[in-house]
Amino acid sequence: xxxxxxxxxxxxxxxxxxxxxxxxxxxxxxxxxxxxxxxxxxxxxxxxxxxxxxxxxxxxxxxxxxxxxxxxxxxxxxxxxxxxxxxxxxxxxxxxxxxxxxxxxxxxxxxxxxxxxxxxxxxxxxxxxxxxxxxxxxxxxxxxxxxxxxxxxxxxxxxxxxxxxxxxxxxxxxxxxxxxxxxxxxxxxxxxxxxxxxxxxxxxxxxxxxxxxxxxxxxxxxxxxxxxxxxxxxxxxxxxxxxxxxxxxxxxxxxxxxxxxxxxxxxxxxxxxxxxxxxxxxxxxxxxxxxxxxxxxxxxxxxxxxxxxxxxxxxxxxxxxxxxxxxx
Ligand code: ACO
Numbered sequence: 001x002x003x004x005x006x007x008x009x010x011x012x013x014x015x016x017x018x019x020x021x022x023x024x025x026x027x028x029x030x031x032x033x034x035x036x037x038x039x040x041x042x043x044x045x046x047x048x049x050x051x052x053x054x055x056x057x058x059x060x061x062x063x064x065x066x067x068x069x070x071x072x073x074x075x076x077x078x079x080x081x082x083x084x085x086x087x088x089x090x091x092x093x094x095x096x097x098x099x100x101x102x103x104x105x106x107x108x109x110x111x112x113x114x115x116x117x118x119x120x121x122x123x124x125x126x127x128x129x130x131x132x133x134x135x136x137x138x139x140x141x142x143x144x145x146x147x148x149x150x151x152x153x154x155x156x157x158x159x160x161x162x163x164x165x166x167x168x169x170x171x172x173x174x175x176x177x178x179x180x181x182x183x184x185x186x187x188x189x190x191x192x193x194x195x196x197x198x199x200x201x202x203x204x205x206x207x208x209x210x211x212x213x214x215x216x217x218x219x220x221x222x223x224x225x226x227x228x229x230x231x232x233x234x235x236x237x238x239x240x241x242x243x244x245x246x247x248x249x250x251x252x253x254x255x256x257x258x259x260x261x262x263x264x265x266x267x268x269x270x271x272x273x274x275x276x277x278x279x280x281x282x283x284x285x286x287x288x289x290x291x292x293x294x295x296x297x298x299x300x301x302x303x304x305x306x307x308x309x310x311x312x313x314x315x316x317x318x319x320x321x322x323x324x325x326x327x328x
Contacts, residue, residue, distance in 0.1 A: 006176040007126045007169050009304065009328060010071075010136075013064025014165045014294040015057050016281065017049040023158070030154045037158045038279075042257020046161030046282030048146045053087045055096035057164035058142030061290070062101050065138065065166040073101055077134020079108040080125050082117025082141045082286035084195060084317065085148050086110055093142060105134070114193065115253045115316025117141055117286030119183065119324055122167065122312070126178045129171045140166045141286035148195050150213035159255075160214070161282030165290025176327070179309075182236040183322030184228070192220040193317035225259050225315050230266040233311055236323040244269055247325075248308040249296065253315055254278040254288040275301070289314060304328050 022045045023034035037043055049057065058081055066073060081094040094108035113120040118141040125137045145160035169177075195214040229252070237244055250273055252260050257278055264271045277292050284291060289312050296302040302310065308328050315321035 004130045005171045005173060007129050008172055008175040008177045009167055009326070010170045011065050011068040011168045011304075012166065012290060012294040012297055013061050013066070013068055014163065014291045015060035015064060016047045016163045016291070017052055017057065019048050019050050020045050021048045026158055029151070030157060032154045032158055040256075040258065041159060042276065042278050043159065043282045044279045047163060049144050049162045054083055054085055054142045054144045055087050055093045055100070057144065057162065058093055058097050058140045058166070059100040061142065061164035061166040062097055062138055062140055065168045066101065069168055071136055071168070073103050074105055075134070076103040076106045076136045076138055077132060078125060078128055078137035079103060079106045080121045080137070080139050081110045082113065082121040082139070083110055083143055084112050084114050084117065084285055085143045085145055094140075097140065103138070106138070113286075113314070113320045114318055115255065115283070115285045115288070116314030116318065116320040116322055118165070118289045119312055119314035119322045120320065122324060123181050123183060123322070125169055129169055132171065135171050137169045138166055139169065140164060141288070141290045143285040143287045145214070145283070145285055148212070148214045153213070155218065156214055156216055159283050161284050163281055163284040163287045163291050165287050165294055167290055167293070178324060178326055180236050180240040180325045181322065182232055182239060184232065185318050185320045187318065189220070189224065189319045190317070192217045192224065192319060195317065221316070222256070222259060224319060225255070226262050226266065228321055229263050229313060229315055232321060232323050233263070233267060233313055236311060236325045240325045242309065242325070246309055247273065247311050249302065250274050250311045250313065251289055251292055251296070252313045254281065254292060255283045255316065285316070302328055
């Protein structure tokens, strides 16, 4: 191992499956309406995968991040995939992507922190890269939420969508993108969002019914976010010896436009510092932050190397939540 080095973000990429499902489309089999969904959540449509699995979306996002850089794939030493909707328990999505992009020198593993996964995975990747002998790491948020939601449950089916985003990190001597972090978990409140339950099943157990679909107490999550997230953001900014006014953008997990508005109000920061794309994609869980980051870089709102101050904030199942203060 070499001495601790700096870590910078060198490129991002995203991939969204083609098929669009509008709110109107959902009314074909759910007792819901565009008015209910858009007024409560801000969502107008979501993209749904028809054949591609989580590793396929993640592979395409990784390829796009690589295409936006000039690095040789053999120099990638680490791949972490944040996901709560893996193709399988084994092999991991990260190992599948490692094979697909032929990153033969990379170690690879998945990390599950639900909708906070990208924040958790970026933090872990930064720590590992800073003390490693390899030069590049890929952090990917990839989800096919459409395979875990119960399509007959209008209270959750309308909220989620599929997609993937990827970020390429470089160990270097000059530029540190990761300034500070404030990350938390509270497992005692985990029942507010459950998914993929697998109960003990063997010849010795009585028969049990397992409901693997995603279940969520929307109200509890909403209250938790409004209480915890503004405090979390204030703390990461304070730790960095900055003011909220110094932050150019707060890139929040895209769960609900009303939640984002509530956080902006509580922090007394203008809503236009909280970019949103939830209207197009719904809640893509661990993928939402890198997808939004990619779009902000793509449209020029954020320019890599321009020293803008950005807070990335994830929150959701676990419960897990956290913020990274980064300079881009
Ligand atoms: N269409 C029409 N009516 C609906 C729908 C729907 N799709 N869904 C629920 N309703 C009804 C309910 O049945 C209820 O009817 P009732 O009063 O007759 O019983 C009524 O609407 C109100 O339901 P609530 O659940 O109280 O609605 P609420 O205003 O709380 O909005 C929502 C629900 C949008 C889920 C909100 O609570 C929310 O966004 N919570 C946060 C979710 C979140 O942030 N999750 C992030 C974590 S995700 C992760 O980690 C993977």
